[in-house]
Amino acid sequence: MRIEITDLPVAYRQPDERQFWRKLGRALAHIPFAEDLVAAWYCAKDPATPMRVRALLWGAVAYFILPMDLVPDYLVGLGFTDDAAVIAMVMSLLGRYVAPVHRAAAKARIEALRSRS
Numbered sequence: 001m002r003i004e005i006t007d008l009p010v011a012y013r014q015p016d017e018r019q020f021w022r023k024l025g026r027a028l029a030h031i032p033f034a035e036d037l038v039a040a041w042y043c044a045k046d047p048a049t050p051m052r053v054r055a056l057l058w059g060a061v062a063y064f065i066l067p068m069d070l071v072p073d074y075l076v077g078l079g080f081t082d083d084a085a086v087i088a089m090v091m092s093l094l095g096r097y098v099a100p101v102h103r104a105a106a107k108a109r110i111e112a113l114r115s116r117s
Contacts, residue, residue, distance in 0.1 A: 014044070014045070014058055023065055033084045033087050035107060035110055037060075037087050038106035038110060039103045040090065040091065042102040043097055043099070046102065049097055056093075057094065060087055060090040063083060064086070064087070
């Protein structure tokens with residue numbers, strides 16, 4: 001039996017894509033971990049990434065999107081520290097699954113978002 005993303009509990013499913021890009025666009029100037037976050041997004045979307053890795057990456061991305069987290073994002077200087085810690089931890093554990101193609105796509109998307117600002 002093969003498990004699909006749709007079979008996973010809601011907490012491990014792909015977060016809303018529009019919400020992700022909207023929040024990233026607003027926060028881009030304040031987060032130094034944007035490339036890792038977007039690379040995690042692309043890695044999680046890649047069907048070649050193992051399911052357990054995809055689930056953990058989606059969890060980290062969802063933590064960034066969720067408005068309620070350990071340190072509220074609106075606190076200047078502190079708001080994204082918990083998000084950065086979650087992304088750093090996940091990337092240190094699962095970074096080997098993030099391929100150069102994921103990083104290249106992330107870099108291109110970040111550059112495109114910055115050029116629109």
